[in-house]
Amino acid sequence: MARSADRELPAVGSTAPAAAATGAPAADFLLVEDLRVHFATNRGLVRAVDGISFELQAGGRLGIVGESGSGKTITAMSILRLPNSSGMTTSGSIWFRGRDLMRLGEKELRNVRGRDIGFIPQDPMTTLNPLIRVGRQITEALHAHQHISRAAAATRAVELLRQTGMPAPELRVRDYPHQLSGGMRQRVLIAMALANEPVLLVLDEPTTALDATVQAQILSLIRDVQDRTGSAILLISHDVGVISEMCTEVVVMYGGRIMERGATAQIMRDPKHPYTTGLVGSVPTGVDKGTPLTAIPGTVPDPSAMPPGCPFATRCSQVMDRCATAPPYSALPDGRRIACWLYED
Amino acid sequence: MKTDDKAPAGSARAPLLELDDVRTYFGRGGTARRGAVRAVDGVSMTVSPGETLGLVGESGCGKTTLGRTIMQLEKATSGRIVFEGRDLTRPGRARAGIQMVFQDPRGSLDPQMRIADIVREGVPARGRAARSARAARVAEMVERVGLSGEHLGRYPHEFSGGQLQRIGIARALIRSPRLLIADEAVSALDVSVQAQILNLLVGLQRELGISYIFISHNLSVVEYMSDRVGVMYLGKIVELGTAADIYNRPLMPYTQALLSATPKVGDGDVRERIVLSGDVPSPVDPPSGCRFRTRCWMAQEICAREVPALREVQPGHWSACHFSGQNLKPAEAHS
Numbered sequence: 001m002a003r004s005a006d007r008e009l010p011a012v013g014s015t016a017p018a019a020a021a022t023g024a025p026a027a028d029f030l031l032v033e034d035l036r037v038h039f040a041t042n043r044g045l046v047r048a049v050d051g052i053s054f055e056l057q058a059g060g061r062l063g064i065v066g067e068s069g070s071g072k073t074i075t076a077m078s079i080l081r082l083p084n085s086s087g088m089t090t091s092g093s094i095w096f097r098g099r100d101l102m103r104l105g106e107k108e109l110r111n112v113r114g115r116d117i118g119f120i121p122q123d124p125m126t127t128l129n130p131l132i133r134v135g136r137q138i139t140e141a142l143h144a145h146q147h148i149s150r151a152a153a154a155t156r157a158v159e160l161l162r163q164t165g166m167p168a169p170e171l172r173v174r175d176y177p178h179q180l181s182g183g184m185r186q187r188v189l190i191a192m193a194l195a196n197e198p199v200l201l202v203l204d205e206p207t208t209a210l211d212a213t214v215q216a217q218i219l220s221l222i223r224d225v226q227d228r229t230g231s232a233i234l235l236i237s238h239d240v241g242v243i244s245e246m247c248t249e250v251v252v253m254y255g256g257r258i259m260e261r262g263a264t265a266q267i268m269r270d271p272k273h274p275y276t277t278g279l280v281g282s283v284p285t286g287v288d289k290g291t292p293l294t295a296i297p298g299t300v301p302d303p304s305a306m307p308p309g310c311p312f313a314t315r316c317s318q319v320m321d322r323c324a325t326a327p328p329y330s331a332l333p334d335g336r337r338i339a340c341w342l343y344e345d
Numbered sequence: 346m347k348t349d350d351k352a353p354a355g356s357a358r359a360p361l362l363e364l365d366d367v368r369t370y371f372g373r374g375g376t377a378r379r380g381a382v383r384a385v386d387g388v389s390m391t392v393s394p395g396e397t398l399g400l401v402g403e404s405g406c407g408k409t410t411l412g413r414t415i416m417q418l419e420k421a422t423s424g425r426i427v428f429e430g431r432d433l434t435r436p437g438r439a440r441a442g443i444q445m446v447f448q449d450p451r452g453s454l455d456p457q458m459r460i461a462d463i464v465r466e467g468v469p470a471r472g473r474a475a476r477s478a479r480a481a482r483v484a485e486m487v488e489r490v491g492l493s494g495e496h497l498g499r500y501p502h503e504f505s506g507g508q509l510q511r512i513g514i515a516r517a518l519i520r521s522p523r524l525l526i527a528d529e530a531v532s533a534l535d536v537s538v539q540a541q542i543l544n545l546l547v548g549l550q551r552e553l554g555i556s557y558i559f560i561s562h563n564l565s566v567v568e569y570m571s572d573r574v575g576v577m578y579l580g581k582i583v584e585l586g587t588a589a590d591i592y593n594r595p596l597m598p599y600t601q602a603l604l605s606a607t608p609k610v611g612d613g614d615v616r617e618r619i620v621l622s623g624d625v626p627s628p629v630d631p632p633s634g635c636r637f638r639t640r641c642w643m644a645q646e647i648c649a650r651e652v653p654a655l656r657e658v659q660p661g662h663w664s665a666c667h668f669s670g671q672n673l674k675p676a677e678a679h680s
Binding site for chain 2: 211212215220241278283296
């Protein structure tokens with residue numbers, strides 16, 4: 001731990017305007033720098049995440065939006081540090097409260113995961129152990145990071161479940177996961193993630209498997225939790241509506257790279273990158289049936305065959321010769337950052 | 346269920362499809378006995394020629410079973426399904442003229458067949474001339490859905506989800522249906538590809554004049570596609586009207602809650618929202634009276650006692666609520 005605490009914070013090239021105003025170092029809380037996660041597969045090298053950088057302030061709300069294959073889930077998993085799989089290579093840094101998570105030992109990492117960082121996955125059915133009562137799964141999370149008696153843990157488990165809005169939590173702790181509905185299982189996972197009062201919640205498509213009215217319950221619960229605990233959230237979703245509602249800042253990913261990032265309201269109202277324009281224009285909300293949607297032609301290329309420069313070049317309506325080399329990230333006057341040759345003079 | 350004599354109709358024209366009190370029960374021999382799952386429980390509605398009727402609802406509301414019942418993939422327990430004047434529930438009646446596109450194109454196309462064979466399957470052709478005419482039609486149809494002739498000899502695994510859905514649409518359209526049932530046809534697709542398929546479906550309808558029943562849990566997709574929309578809850582249609590009626594002037598509290606629950610782009614972070622408590626009850630043992638009453642902020646004693654009929658509250662706008670027509674706003678339910 002001392003080893004990494006000694007490490008100096010890296011120089012921050014991409015200071016967010018808000019942080020610059022207060023003079024605080026932007027990297028105080030979470031700073032991802034040039035993260036790369038590559039997989040050697042028998043079809044070729046897959047650059048699942050290919051050089052992305054972003055930051056999140058303490059108590060902030062950041063969304064990562066993208067379609068399948070964009071690398072958004074791998075990015076989230078990297079923050080909890082993916083299990084090493086054969087053929088996987090990683091590089092870059094993930095600075096979390098002054099320590100580089102990429103360089104922590106497994107034991108130190110275990111102290112961060114589940115205590116400082118809580119994780120809420122998409123599919124509660126495959127994350128909960130089907131053979132263990134949900135109450136015990138919550139107390140296990142408590143015992144992992146706190147010296148707490150069994151009785152106190154049991155009481156705390158009921159209390160945590162109650163905070164998630166679970167009806168009759170003192171009875172539900174005795175249920176097995178299959179006895180609960182999808183929304184209730186998601187509440188159990190939220191209770192587990194909150195058990196050790198994390199300062200960062202990473203949520204990977206937390207409501208994608210849920211019905212609309214249940215999704216509304218869970219989103220409002222997540223918002224309540226954030227208001228109450230002040231923890232930061234990093235929310236991964238394919239749904240621009242969910243991101244729009246939950247996050248003040250957004251990172252738009254495609255083909256393992258960031259296309260555009262900045263304030264959510266600004267990017268949704270006035271997308272600049274051709275991919276973001278297509279993504280927002282594909283959502284039919286408020287569009288007359290007579291008006292064709294701004295669909296993006298084609299499909300996401302095979303991950304082992306991404307174009308060498310801008311990954312969106314094969315589908316972009318404004319593609320140029322220059323797009324064969326990757327565009328740099330540049331800041332626009334309104335503070336957003338964008339990777340597109342259209343905005344380079 | 347009592348309705349006002351006639352089924353809720355879209356227009357004055359003779360309907361293409363008319364459902365009269367259709368029920369589909371599962372288990373225990375599919376009877377009305379206790380323990381059966383009442384997946385569809387008394388649905389009456391019509392679809393006019395060239396119209397798109399959207400069906401929305403959450404999982405377990407019966408929208409998929411209703412589509413499959415119309416397609417004759419499930420047997421209706423009772424009720425009448427009249428298509429082009431013929432009652433499909435009578436024995437020996439084929440469903441010619443109705444086709445379906447499914448949610449999972451990878452699961453609904455035979456992986457061992459070439460695209461040409463998948464599209465051609467089920468179109469009879471006797472003799473050499475008929476066969477070459479059919480081959481030409483297959484090629485034409487594949488191009489019409491945005492693929493090319495070179496794709497005909499390939500197998501499903503060589504295609505992306507969006508392309509497979511195009512193939513599913515070509516397979517459905519080659520049999521010249523008058524009604525196409527799209528059951529969550531774009532739900533498994535990425536949003537950019539989803540928009541391509543929606544554009545394709547709208548274009549084909551304009552060209553061919555066919556009717557769609559567009560089933561989805563995604564409210565904004567249904568609004569974009571539909572002329573009229575039926576909202577389902579626990580096996581029943583609880584509200585039916587033009588897309589503008591449903592989305593701008595919803596009468597039924599459930600519809601209001603469902604609309605309010607959907608996050609929209611550009612809404613920002615503070616918004617009034619009706620958050621329902623609890624989950625959808627089990628269709629094995631639905632609540633007495635109005636099925637929504639256990640989650641409804643308006644519920645009164647009458648709601649437990651009497652099943653509200655689907656009434657025409659305003660011209661063309663039907664609602665199954667005891668308080669429809671009275672000015673019901675969610676009384677600052679939650680925010």
